[in-house]
Amino acid sequence: MATFLRLLSPTTIPKDAPFLSSTLVPLQNPSSHSFFPSFSSIPTPDARRLCFKAQAVSGAVHGHSDRNDLVERPWKTNDARLVLEDGSIWRAKSFGASGTQVGEVVFNTSLTGYQEILTDPSYAGQFVLMTNPHIGNTGVNPDDEESRQCFLAGLVIRSLSICTSNWRCRESLGEYLAKRNIMGIYDVDTRAITRRLRQDGSLIGVLSTEESLTDEHLLDLARKWKIVGVDLITGVSCDAPYEWIEKTNTEWEFNKDYSHSENFHVVAYDFGIKHNILRRLAAYGCRITVVPSTWPASETLNLKPDGVLFSNGPGDPAAVPYAVQTVKEIIGKVPVFGICMGHQLIGQALGGRTFKMKFGHHGGNHPVGNHVNGRVEISAQNHNYAVDPASLPAGVEVTHINLNDNSCAGLACRELNLISLQYHPESSPGPHDSDPAFKEFIQLMKANKA
């Protein structure tokens, strides 16, 4: 019984499930390939009912089956290796796609929101290791997508939930990743890897399910691969301009401060933009034209926008000088808001320098000191690079500080009508404390128009 109960997390046991007294579900025979015991081997009717309920909760309820996950677990043997550039080899079980993939391993401390994380284009080229040990329990749904596809290299988790239990769930995490050709591994010691990354910094790794490849070969791949100095935004940006209309839904109306009456036209540079940035801007009353990362500044200014947003995006901000040039040509002419990569590009356009942090910030629990209003915001973050405040010229204000390590988390230049944040006011996933930053941008546009 202990084994059976451990596999069903408490929240997924149906309320009307029979009380487990002496009705024990037999332990699975490890040599068999079926997770659920054969019906005839279940000793009592109550135990049979519970067993069926567990199967229903696992996916049939949502019109899909997690059967593949179930039949292989928990006796699936390690069939994947994560080889890190420091020479360590982590054996694990694969889910999602199979093959061989190289990327930089970063850890994310968010407790929820794995789907938004998977679809955040800023993770292109990276393996996201979730420090929360239990992932997959709410499955995947059509509403939580933050971009058109998953751009990350892969997902590394401790425990893959065998059940999906959420009213919005349409698919299991394993099915979702397999369809998008994204590799995942579970049953790997994520705490040990996280401690290594915290101590030594982000590491390049190779994830492989291909037994024919030797450890040495995978290590060589990891050591030869580079992420610093590489332009990753062109691979994730849109190909042509488009209009964005969708707003966040009513559950976001915790902030009644929208300027619905205003209708500012914002040009949003897509360096890998998360959809919730666009939904929030739309909810604040903006008409939005999204443009590709290479869209010329002159074309943007020809559109006579009320403001320009420079979005988040993956990779090294020092590797995209053309985007810095675009920012340079726009700032001072219209009000500007930068988020994450956008903030880093603004930092450079103002004459500052960006640098790579030891392991970056990835998660929904980063405290930020807002020096403008004196408050602390708990923020959603995802970045490996930062602006060096000492490199910024006079007149540029550091408005926000990450309270974990005192790094620069926000900038403003009042003279140029410019604000920028190193983190994610749109959250998704994460807390909403920083949402008023969108209002600040609206106010900049309003003041400029007056």
Ligand SMILES: NC(=O)CC[C@H](N)C(=O)O
């Ligand atoms: N979320 C982002 O925009 C990430 C910014 C940048 N690519 C970094 O890793 O620092």
